[in-house]
Amino acid sequence: MNVFLYAAQKMGFTPENCIVIEDSVPGVQAAISARMQVFGYAGMSEAKMLDAAGAIVFQDMRTLPELLFNN
16 A cells, blocks of 8 residues: 555545655655645755656745645
8 A cells, every 4th residue: 555545544634635745756656646745845856856756846845835825
């Protein structure tokens, strides 16, 4: 089972009510596979790769609150 789906199930949430914040392509792919919205932190990863995997990419954690409330 997908780790994100497992965590959501254990916490009583449906995938569409979850948001994942990831910094790796495999993590983004797992979140996409789980049908969850995913934000890709590109502080140490390549932004283009996270974007290509399907994440909403950001590079500064200080911008995350605004992204969460506007997406």
